Amino acid sequence: MGESVAEATITNWLKNVGDHIAADEAVLEIATDKVDSEVPSEVSGTLTEVLFQVNDVVQVGQTIAYIETEGGVVVDAPAEKTTAANVEVIEKSVQAAAATVAAPVDFSNTEKFYSPLVKNIAKEEGISLAELEAINGSGKEGRVTKNDILDYIRTRGSQPAQQPAAVTQAAPVQQPTANNQPAAAKAAPVSVNGGDEIVEMDRMRKLISGYMVQSVQTSAHVQSFIEVDVTNIVKWRDKVKGAFEKREGEKLTFTPIFMEAVAKALKDFPGMNISVDGDYIIKKKNINLGMAAALPNGNLIVPVIKNADQLNLVGMAKAVNDLGNRAKAGKLKPDDTQGGTYTVTNVGTFGSVFGTPIINQPQVGILALGAIRKVPAVIETPDGDFIGIRQKMFLSHSYDHRVVDGALGGSFVKRVADYLEAFDVNRDY
Numbered sequence: 001m002g003e004s005v006a007e008a009t010i011t012n013w014l015k016n017v018g019d020h021i022a023a024d025e026a027v028l029e030i031a032t033d034k035v036d037s038e039v040p041s042e043v044s045g046t047l048t049e050v051l052f053q054v055n056d057v058v059q060v061g062q063t064i065a066y067i068e069t070e071g072g073v074v075v076d077a078p079a080e081k082t083t084a085a086n087v088e089v090i091e092k093s094v095q096a097a098a099a100t101v102a103a104p105v106d107f108s109n110t111e112k113f114y115s116p117l118v119k120n121i122a123k124e125e126g127i128s129l130a131e132l133e134a135i136n137g138s139g140k141e142g143r144v145t146k147n148d149i150l151d152y153i154r155t156r157g158s159q160p161a162q163q164p165a166a167v168t169q170a171a172p173v174q175q176p177t178a179n180n181q182p183a184a185a186k187a188a189p190v191s192v193n194g195g196d197e198i199v200e201m202d203r204m205r206k207l208i209s210g211y212m213v214q215s216v217q218t219s220a221h222v223q224s225f226i227e228v229d230v231t232n233i234v235k236w237r238d239k240v241k242g243a244f245e246k247r248e249g250e251k252l253t254f255t256p257i258f259m260e261a262v263a264k265a266l267k268d269f270p271g272m273n274i275s276v277d278g279d280y281i282i283k284k285k286n287i288n289l290g291m292a293a294a295l296p297n298g299n300l301i302v303p304v305i306k307n308a309d310q311l312n313l314v315g316m317a318k319a320v321n322d323l324g325n326r327a328k329a330g331k332l333k334p335d336d337t338q339g340g341t342y343t344v345t346n347v348g349t350f351g352s353v354f355g356t357p358i359i360n361q362p363q364v365g366i367l368a369l370g371a372i373r374k375v376p377a378v379i380e381t382p383d384g385d386f387i388g389i390r391q392k393m394f395l396s397h398s399y400d401h402r403v404v405d406g407a408l409g410g411s412f413v414k415r416v417a418d419y420l421e422a423f424d425v426n427r428d429y
Helices: 084-099 116-125 129-134 146-156 203-218 231-248 254-268 313-328 406-421
Strands: 007-013 026-031 036-040 045-050 057-059 065-069 074-077 221-229 274-277 280-283 289-291 342-345 365-369 373-381 384-400
Touching: 007 116, 057 116, 116 146, 116 203, 221 406, 231 254, 231 313, 231 384, 254 289, 254 313, 254 342, 254 365, 254 406, 289 313, 365 406, 384 406
Parallel strands: 289 342, 342 365
Antiparallel strands: 007 026, 007 057, 026 036, 045 065, 065 074, 221 384, 274 280, 365 384, 373 384
């Protein structure tokens, strides 16, 4: 699943025990943070045993099922058999969970952030919100990580559940609502007149919702805007796009041209190609550009162009088209969305002139590309100024003011604009 992916959640078994499976036939469906994938069988045979159920979180390398091949040999997928010690730990965890009677966890009643993975484990193990809040998190800003909650589960049966510390008068009180009443647990809404349709968010929309709220709560967002004259780029693309598609078999859109300029600017300003972990700044060696893409179902995903600064325009166009097409078809692999160091989103696709995008954590910047428009502009010449029709667009740069000040944030987006305005109309692909 890629080196940067450590675990996945089983969402659906496509085969049952006793079913015959052909080589390369899909056996189950899994989900990582944003991508759903099918897992095919590497052999032909009969499914004899399933070790994990739907909604179980499985580590990469763990055995999830056994397939008996035609030759009578049982193979495990992928490579590592569950040991007796692991089975004993799992059984103890199940027994501890069964012994604890707890209502479903309502995360709307807490101001703390918990990742979707931690929430899923808490629900499956019957861990109450009080227990979860009492766990000392080892993650950034004291957040509870997967290992924290698993460690708690292992010791849960032998230790009494910790209770949250008493709230002193100096501690912040619960945020009141507009009616000056404490916020209550959110129940499923009910249509009063019976004419409203109430639809629960799907899994991906819930994840996106959590990520966006987390980003705003984590980063001090600030924006810089700059208008760019892209007349030369528009003319050049109109001139070469037919020959480009005929020679390369790829459509030439504006996106790879803009991505090329962003990659160059990141090399000039490596301070934008960083991430933040607590009080530490991580300077990224590679320039991996995230490309926000809207899906047919209305959700959003951000596939990543790895080592974007090493690609020429042809390579960039192929990468952009490949990731975009596979995103729309639901064919992205889990590693395709991992490892991004900076993100670009094209709000101009929907006619927006500019926007204020939310940073894709733990990155520190995101650039929004506005719509290209024909506008009247002052053109300076040696013979004087005159008014002409030019193709212009806005670049909107959101950046994390914790580590990026206005000088760096503004200089970076200005450098992107300079590269675009200095585009060589006589260049080859």
